[in-house]
Amino acid sequence: MDTIKKLKAGKTTGADLMHLAKLSDGMLQKIRDEMLEPFPRKVPPIVSSARLQEMCGIDKQRMGYVLKKGELPAGTQAKPGSPRQFTVEETIAWIRSERNPLPRNGPAKVIVVANFKGGVTKTTTSTLLAQGLSMRRGRRVLHIDLDPQGSASTLYGINPHAEVDSSQTVMPLIEAYLEGKPFDMTALPVPTYWPNVDIIPSSTELFNAEFMLPARAASDGEVRFEQVLHDGLAQLKDTYDYIIVDTAPTLSYLTINAIFAADGVIVPVVPDMLSFASMVQFWHLFGDLINGMQAFDDGRAKEFDFVDVLVTRMTSKPAAQILQGWITQIYGSRVVPIEIPESDLARNTNMRFSTFYDLGPNDVGAETLRRIRTPVDQLVDRVDDKVCAIWAQEE
Known part of the structure; x- marks a missing residue:
């Protein structure tokens, strides 16, 4: 692999940055190939x-x-x-x-995993939901990666920087919508290594949406920039039971689109002081967004089937216990009564571009795997039970 070029006079240029990007791409590809040997792609567990x-x-x-x-x-x-x-x-x-899980009784439910802070396991949570709903409940799932960093795509064994171009992401939908042209969304989902789970992957070119959407909205006040994904997904809701959306850790225009497409929102939070403080800002921004768009949209209110708070990376440390108590006190019944624990196993699976569900009986001790996987199983079952109840009410 190339070595990093010497920088002239201590200055860093755009060419230097692109060279670093090339080196990073090469290393990521090398690591992925070594992790996945002897297979060219990820394979599901036994x-x-x-x-x-x-x-x-x-x-x-x-x-x-x-x-x-x-x-x-x-x-x-x-x-x-x-x-x-x-x-x-x-x-x-x-x-x-x-x-014999209850059949879907209505269009697919769109569940968005969102928080405007990084490091709270948004991507891992969304991927575990997709895998678990498929394997534990036999559901047909579409996973949409709306984070330009492409972390969810990476967990499926896809290198978003080397293997995905903008035509394979949601960008064609955005471009067509802004030009007032129809677009066939059924062309975007592709199968993953995990049975019953398709994906619309991400790439860094999704960053372009953050310029295109506001520019078009500024030039034409009639453009509903926040409804692009909502309207596009209508074409897919009879094909899937669930559409899971992973978002970037910021209130971007893509995240706004995800929120306005959502039937339900899961907000992961880590029980530490910085994450707790960030959550305060999250609710202000979230509320201001919904109320502001309602005023802009002739008073039509955006409503969600549920907005749940999920405590992740939970530890037995006193500070974490105190923060968890505050979270429960404030958010009450919105807090999922399941805690996803912090563990060395979680960190190790991320190092292997994997999740708990990727691990088979030969990868780790049965008791260790059962202990760490049980709360995830409970989360998956709870989500599906809740959605089945909602489908029943909508008959």
Whole structure:
């Protein structure tokens, strides 16, 4: 790999910055290739028979009975009598048959994971939701990466800087909308390595939207710049059960679009003082945005099915416990009664471009994996149960 060029007279030029970008791209690609060996792309994990039984809510006897009937995938065994292992796709077939989740009763629900502060696990949370809703509930999920940094895309094994151009992101929708032209949104989603999860990836070219949207709105007051994503997603809501949107850690024009497209919002927060202080600003900005656009939009109010607060990276430290108490006291029933703990395992999975759900029975001890994955399972189930109740009310 090239070495960094010497800078002249201590000055840094645009050419130097582009050279650093090239070096970074090369290193990221090298790291990704080494992490994913021997596969050119990420592959879904193997699911143990015990894990499958837990997700389906069945015991060993029931599994044996179903296997004898031969109506569901039998998985594989290393040798006769050894525990069975299943692919995620096979697991989904079992979930749909044995757990029999309630069918979608209405258009897909758009869930946005947002906070205007970085480091609160927005991307990890949105990816775990997409993976979990697919595997645990058999849902069809579209994951949209609206962060120009492309972290969600990276978790799917995609290098957003080297492998994604603007035509594969939501940029064509934005360009067509601002030009008053129709656009076929069904052309954008692409399959991921994870069964039942598609993605509209991101790239740094999404930054262009932050100039295009306000410029067009300034020149034409009739342009509804905040409704671009909302209107575009209408074409996809009969194809998917859920549309999960990952946002940038800022109140950008893309984040505004995500919020106005959302049916529900999940706000991750870390129990430390800086994150807590940032949350105060978040609610002010969030409220001002919704109320301001309502006044601009002839009094039509934006409403959400839910806005929930999720405590993440929770520790047993006294300061974290105090902050968690404040969060619960202030936000009450909006606080999800599940805490996602901080752990070395979480940090290690991020280093591998992975999530907890990417880990299989051969990657980490069963008890360690169960302990860290249980609250995530509970979050996924709670979200789906809540949405099913909303669908029932909308009949």
